[in-house]
Amino acid sequence: MKTNTQKGSVIPAVIAIVVLLIVGVIYIGSKAWNNTTITKIPEEGMLEALSEAKIHGCIPSAGYLWSDAKQACVRPWEEKRATSTVPVITSITPSSGPVGTIIELKGTNLAGFEGDLDAWIENSKGEIAFLPGIGSTPRADQTIRIKIDSQLCKGNNNYSGLPCTSYLTITPGVYNIYTQPWGKTSNKVKFTVTSTNSGLVCPTDIKICSNGSYVVRSDSNCEFKACPATITPSITVISPNGGEKLVIGQNYTFHWLNNNAPSNVTLRLQSLDRKTQIIMANQIPNTGSYNWTIREYPLIGNGSLVKFSVYAGESGIGDASDNYLTITN
Numbered sequence: 474m475k476t477n478t479q480k481g482s483v484i485p486a487v488i489a490i491v492v493l494l495i496v497g498v499i500y501i502g503s504k505a506w507n508n509t510t511i512t513k514i515p516e517e518g519m520l521e522a523l524s525e526a527k528i529h530g531c532i533p534s535a536g537y538l539w540s541d542a543k544q545a546c547v548r549p550w551e552e553k554r555a556t557s558t559v560p561v562i563t564s565i566t567p568s569s570g571p572v573g574t575i576i577e578l579k580g581t582n583l584a585g586f587e588g589d590l591d592a593w594i595e596n597s598k599g600e601i602a603f604l605p606g607i608g609s610t611p612r613a614d615q616t617i618r619i620k621i622d623s624q625l626c627k628g629n630n631n632y633s634g635l636p637c638t639s640y641l642t643i644t645p646g647v648y649n650i651y652t653q654p655w656g657k658t659s660n661k662v663k664f665t666v667t668s669t670n671s672g673l674v675c676p677t678d679i680k681i682c683s684n685g686s687y688v689v690r691s692d693s694n695c696e697f698k699a700c701p702a703t704i705t706p707s708i709t710v711i712s713p714n715g716g717e718k719l720v721i722g723q724n725y726t727f728h729w730l731n732n733n734a735p736s737n738v739t740l741r742l743q744s745l746d747r748k749t750q751i752i753m754a755n756q757i758p759n760t761g762s763y764n765w766t767i768r769e770y771p772l773i774g775n776g777s778l779v780k781f782s783v784y785a786g787e788s789g790i791g792d793a794s795d796n797y798l799t800i801t802n
Contacts (some may be wrong), residue, residue, distance in 0.1 A: 499554070536612070558582050560652050560659035569665035572643055575695040576664060577606070578650065579619040585654030590617040594625060595649040596639070602641035603629045604650070607695075617624040617652060618695065621671060644669065646772075707732045708783050708792045710757075715796025720758060721774070724766045729792065731761050735785040740765070745797060760787065767800065775802045 531546035540547045562580040570576075584590055591608040602625035607618050626637035647670055649661040679687045682700035691698050711728040719725060719743040720788040727740065740753040740763055749772040753765050773779060784791030 478554060493766055502615045503588075519531070529553070553728055558655075560657055562652065562659050562662050564665060565650060565662045566795070568663065569667055571668040571670040572623045572666060572672065574666075575618060575620045576650070578619070578662070579615070580654065580659070581615070582657075583615050583617055583652055583659070583771060584656060585652075589631070589654070591629070592617055592650055592652045593617050593629070594621070594643075594664075595648060595651070596641070597648075600627070600641055602627050605629075607741045608794075619650075621664070621666065621697075624715060686722075691751065704733045706734045706785075706788075706790050707735050708785060708790055710783060710794050713781055713793045713798050715780075715798065719801045720802050721767050721769050721800065721802055722762055727763050727765060727783075729783045731759050732786050734759060734790045736789050738783050738785050738791070741782045741784075742773065742779040742798075744773055749773060756786065769800075773800060775800060 478675040529546060531539050536548045536699045538549065539545075560580065560582040562578050562583070564577075564579045565584060566577045566579075569573065578592060591689045592604040592606070593601050594604055595601045604621075604625065607620055621643060623642045623643055625643060627639040627641055628637065630637055643666055645666050648664050650664050651658045651661040679689055680697045681687050681698070683703065684781065686701060688698040688700055690696065707730075709730040709732070711730055713719065713725070713727070729738075736759050737756045739755050740757070741750045742753060743750040751770055751773055751780040754763055756762065778797040779800060780793045780797055782793035784792060
């Protein structure tokens with residue numbers, strides 16, 4: 474009888490320990506998956522929670538507890554994770570326009586398989602059609618760009634490669650636009666088709682380039698046009714550029730190429746030893762050419778070798794002839 478009494482007192486204790494271990498596993502597991510602080514079930518409510526889960530057919534050892542809100546067995550950490558990846562559209566631009574309008578949708582968690590950024594359109598009858606994303610995919614800014622064509626396929630045949638067999642005709646009216654990445658449906662935003670005019674309509678925003686200029690969207694797919702390449706200001710002497718003979722008393726036209734250089738330049742003739750220079754013109758308009766008559770100077774005259782140079786003030790931007798010119802009678 475003593476042995477049976479010991480067995481009878483041990484079994485409930487073992488059961489209690491097992492129950493507490495199961496609850497501990499559930500709690501620790503939910504902490505690891507959720508990676509956030511969660512509300513721990515009070516110790517006095519552990520048995521009650523497990524009892525309720527069992528009544529509804531939940532399996533606590535697998536992490537399932539009963540949810541009164543959803544009326545279903547759920548894993549708390551999975552519910553949290555699922556909520557954090559729901560796609561949400563926060564803006565639509567523009568919100569109205571004729572057939573042919575290109576729309577931009579912005580929000581969070583909009584990218585689908587392989588970064589696809591697509592959407593769906595729904596008319597007042599509940600008929601839906603696919604809106605394939607246009608332009609580069611995936612986009613770093615998670616912007617969906619779609620075009621409202623007059624005929625839209627009722628199914629997504631992006632990956633099947635099969636031809637569309639059923640189309641939705643777009644007529645003037647109010648439509649719902651939404652996205653459905655990874656099978657999760659976003660909120661719906663409204664777009665009003667104002668007419669069936671098939672002309673392409675692009676958003677009217679602009680893009681500021683690094684040099685301060687701006688570009689608009691092109692008409693082909695409403696992508697922004699490329700910013701102009703950064704131009705390094707420069708001046709290049711064209712003629713005379715070396716080897717020519719300049720006769721004293723004759724008039725010559727000096728040419729140079731202006732590439733976004735300052736508006737005024739100074740022209741010089743510099744001697745071979747670089748100790749003597751003649752200022753031909755000081756701070757004249759940078760037009761790319763200048764007429765000048767060759768003269769004889771005390772240190773630069775018949776037989777002198779000189780270089781022709783053009784410089785834009787104190788900017789350091791300028792150029793000189795590649796070789797020497799000869800002053801002659």
